Amino acid sequence: MSGDVGGNLERAVRDCEALAKISPENPEYMAELGSQKYAQIGGYYASTGELTTEARASAASLGIKAADEAKAIAATPTGDFMLVYPL
Secondary structure (H helix, E strand, O other), X not given: OOOOHHHHHHHXXXXXXXXXXXXXXXXXXXXXXXXXXXXXXXXXXXXXXXXXXXXXXXXXXXXXXXXXXXXXXXXXXXXXXXXXXXX
């Protein structure tokens, strides 16, 4: 292995730049989005935030039991809500 790491790196960069110059434009390229504006929302509910671990477990248990009775699978991908998938 060569001890001239800097020279090898510079050559690799030049080679990549040369390839980029002769490569066609990507037809799927999308420019970066500009600045975005987001609506203000009230996404925090104290009643949910103050639930105990036991209350959360009880609510999850109800959903899981209902899914079992419907022969479905209950899942919480984000922990915020429960999805039920039929088997």
